[in-house]
Amino acid sequence: MMNFLKLSLVLLLSISPFFAAICHGRDLNVSHGRELNRYESGLLNKASPLLEANDFDAALKLMLPLLEQAAPHHVVFQYVCKTLADTGAEAKALNCWERGYQLYPNQGQIVVNLAQAQLQTERYEAAISTLSNLELSTLEKPIEAQVRYMRGYAYYQLAQYQAAIDLLLSSDVKLHWWPLISYSQMALEQWQEAKSSALQWLAFEPDSRTAWQVLTRSELGLGNKLEAAVASDIAAQSIGAISGSSRPQDSIGLFGQIKAYNLAASCTSQTDTDDASRLGSAIKVFDSQALACAQYAWLSGRYDEALVFLEGFNLDGLSESCGLVDDFYLLQGQLFSALKQGDNARRAWSKVGQQLLPLGTAAEIKHARQRRNQLQGQALLLIGQSYWLEQQWPEAQASYRKLAQTPGFETLAAAFGQRLATFVQLEEKLR
Numbered sequence: 001m002m003n004f005l006k007l008s009l010v011l012l013l014s015i016s017p018f019f020a021a022i023c024h025g026r027d028l029n030v031s032h033g034r035e036l037n038r039y040e041s042g043l044l045n046k047a048s049p050l051l052e053a054n055d056f057d058a059a060l061k062l063m064l065p066l067l068e069q070a071a072p073h074h075v076v077f078q079y080v081c082k083t084l085a086d087t088g089a090e091a092k093a094l095n096c097w098e099r100g101y102q103l104y105p106n107q108g109q110i111v112v113n114l115a116q117a118q119l120q121t122e123r124y125e126a127a128i129s130t131l132s133n134l135e136l137s138t139l140e141k142p143i144e145a146q147v148r149y150m151r152g153y154a155y156y157q158l159a160q161y162q163a164a165i166d167l168l169l170s171s172d173v174k175l176h177w178w179p180l181i182s183y184s185q186m187a188l189e190q191w192q193e194a195k196s197s198a199l200q201w202l203a204f205e206p207d208s209r210t211a212w213q214v215l216t217r218s219e220l221g222l223g224n225k226l227e228a229a230v231a232s233d234i235a236a237q238s239i240g241a242i243s244g245s246s247r248p249q250d251s252i253g254l255f256g257q258i259k260a261y262n263l264a265a266s267c268t269s270q271t272d273t274d275d276a277s278r279l280g281s282a283i284k285v286f287d288s289q290a291l292a293c294a295q296y297a298w299l300s301g302r303y304d305e306a307l308v309f310l311e312g313f314n315l316d317g318l319s320e321s322c323g324l325v326d327d328f329y330l331l332q333g334q335l336f337s338a339l340k341q342g343d344n345a346r347r348a349w350s351k352v353g354q355q356l357l358p359l360g361t362a363a364e365i366k367h368a369r370q371r372r373n374q375l376q377g378q379a380l381l382l383i384g385q386s387y388w389l390e391q392q393w394p395e396a397q398a399s400y401r402k403l404a405q406t407p408g409f410e411t412l413a414a415a416f417g418q419r420l421a422t423f424v425q426l427e428e429k430l431r
Contacts (some may be wrong), residue, residue, distance in 0.1 A: 191221030230301035352379035377409040
């Protein structure tokens with residue numbers, strides 16, 4: 001089984017504020033059982049200002065004698081053990097929490113803090129055993145969520161990935177849980193599940209580089225190479241966007257690409273459902289919304305998916321909305337070209353500009369003609385480029401000659417034709 005991505009202990013830092021809250025600065029008179037005695041209360045009250053000033057060594061000197069009692073109050077452990085950890089004495093802090101746990105096995109705050117110390121010292125099995133004594137349903141929601149995460153983290157570190165997944169997905173998933181869930185799914189090569197987790201993660205953090213990396217690996221595991229390449233590109237761009245080193249336009253491009261990826265996944269998903277044929281047949285006209293969806297799919301690298309999406313439309317209905325027919329074939333050709341299907345691409349581009357102009361006023365017809373000429377010129381340029389790349393020189397020249405007859409493209413066609421002629425002559429000399 002692949003051992004993919006070992007989580008850093010940094011993930012546990014999200015727990016730290018909770019532990020700080022339950023260990024320092026509490027009302028010293030709060031108790032479950034006996035009250036603090038005068039000796040304990042006096043020393044803890046003297047230590048509190050020192051703790052607030054982060055003078056842990058001085059506070060510790062005052063409080064350590066409290067542990068010499070046979071059974072110190074549980075609040076004493078919350079103060080002293082936490083302060084030991086703050087001074088860097090992790091082993092002593094662990095021993096302190098273990099003693100507190102022996103005396104107060106049902107005191108939730110001590111149980112959770114002991115487990116935290118065990119995790120920090122990589123005693124994962126011990127942490128799971130300690131936390132198993134807590135009934136999650138009886139805990140307050142914030143504490144229950146932290147305990148669930150800690151157990152999931154321990155399971156992950158023990159390579160018990162399915163246990164971590166089952167535990168974390170059985171509740172309302174928090175944002176910082178998604179790395180643990182998705183890494184566990186990847187470790188089990190559950191690529192579709194990991195992809196789903198990455199997408200849910202990105203719904204909360206669309207600019208998360210790590211989430212895009214998870215999506216990249218998941219797409220590769222599913223054999224979706226183009227989608228993986230796009231996700232990888234977004235992950236690479238997000239480095240600069242997050243660090244602030246990229247230019248503003250780079251960040252705009254990044255978030256535009258993220259939007260394209262997400263919108264394409266959403267609007268083309270109907271083709272993946274069981275009733276895709278029913279939905280496709282219900283759409284008679286290729287409208288601007290469908291065009292935008294197909295363009296998002298193209299921009300996000302979903303070329304095959306975009307082609308399938310376009311094929312779902314009734315071509316007979318396109319003749320009734322010829323204002324978008326040329327856009328349809330132009331985009332279809334670009335998709336075929338991206339998939340290295342030159343013949344299909346040129347066949348689609350050759351259909352651009354072949355439709356009759358729509359009826360309307362003189363101004364409307366003039367505008368439609370100008371737009372048709374513009375799109376036809378783009379298509380002829382793409383056809384010429386396609387032939388050129390495949391070293392079909394005569395066909396490329398013919399395309400540029402036809403381009404020269406398109407209003408507005410005369411100068412550009414002459415420049416490309418001349419450049420191609422020069423290139424062909426140079427090629428012949430080098431043979």
